Amino acid sequence: MLPLDPLDVEIVLLLNTELSLGRIARRLSMTTSAISQRIERMEDRLGHRIATRKRNIRLTEAGMEVLRTATHLKMHSDDLARRLDQLKNPSIKIMADHSLLIHDLPLVLQQMTSDIPKLSIHLTTGSFNQIIQAVNDHQADAGLIAGDPKVIGLQGRPIRKEHICLLIPNNHPLIRYKTLYFADAIRYPMILSNNLEHITGHLMDEAKRIGAHLHIPMTVPHFEIQAHMVSRTDIGIAPTLESVAKRFISIYPVTYVRLLDDWAENLLSAVIREKGSLSDEVNTLIKYLIKLNH
Structure with missing residues (x-):
């Protein structure tokens, strides 16, 4: 069986969504007879009728099989187009907490723009779950x-390794501790950050x-607002x-206490899609993030 060419693919996809040759013709800026002839040539090559010729077009059983192939070819064609465009116009979309973007990325992105002069970088902020969802939905290439x-x-x-601690005002009763278990601080109100949603459980x-x-x-949506609320209100500790915390103790009248609980040991991770789908830009980002922190 001969493969479908790009116009065949478009026609088959439209046969599944449009109910008349006239509408398909208008969508493709062609005549109805040209569309009909194109379908007939496909059917001659395939040896099967792929669509009824009644008033409302319907795909036959063979047509549904052709539709599956056409959908597959369209997806691969679109993916190839994106990849080729990426070669001409390299770009990367990164999502992280506001504080992590400021702390972890400047030197990395400076190196990347030096290595890839035409690189376009798009930075956005989001919560723990928003970052995961954005990467999963291809709205972001990587997240922290x-x-x-x-x-x-x-x-x-x-x-790099990370550790959960409690950020507290300088006049708080817990100020006398350097380390403690969360159970020893649980009676105090807590200001949580959406970027530590995974520890709420x-x-x-x-x-x-x-x-x-x-x-x-x-x-609150990110760590900086959390630190601001701890230092400017008596709503809670964080x-x-x-x-x-180490960065904010030089900005706000706060300090921190290290938590001794096992779950307080964390890793800062770059969340990405599975390895086979990574772009050169994402691989470069990961390489420099790891290099900077080791």
């Missing part, structure tokens, strides 16, 4: 998260284990990343 994506089709590439489990109530009066 504290933890493991644990989603089929995605993988987390470890970048641990916090709830710990509260349940000791029969305590976990009070969460506020959840589970956050130690690397983030």
Whole structure:
């Protein structure tokens, strides 16, 4: 069987969605007779009738098989077009927490733009779950998260070790501790960040284990707002990343206490799609992120 050419593919796909040759002809800026002749030539090559010729066109059983092939060819053609365009206009879309974008990416992106002069970089911020969803839906090429994506089709590439701590005001009763278990701080209200959504279950489990109530009066979109709220209000203390806390203690009147719980050991990961679908730009990003942190 001869393969379908690009116009054949478009016609077969439209046979599945349009109900008349006239509408297909208008969509493709062709005449109805030209469309009809094209279908007949396909049928001669295939040895099967692929569509009825009644008032409303319907694909035959053979036509449905051809449609599956046409859909497959269209997807591969579109993917090839994207890849070729990427060679001419290299770009990368990265999503992370506001604080991680500022801390972890400047030197990496500077090196990447030096290596790839035409590179176009698009940075956006998002929560833990938003980042995973964006990468999974091809809305982002890579994301930075504290933890493991644990989603089929995605993988987390470890970048550096991270640790969960509690960010507290300088006048807080916990100021006398350098380290403690979360259970020892559970009676204080907590300001959570959407970028540590993966630890919420641990916090709830710990509260349940000791029969305590976990009070969460506020959840914020990223770490910087979390630090600002801890320093400017008495709403609560905040589970956050130690690397983030170290930066904010020089900006805000806050300090941090390291958590001793096993789940407090984390990794900062670059979440990406499975290896086979990675672009050169994503591979370069991962390479420099790892190099910078080791």
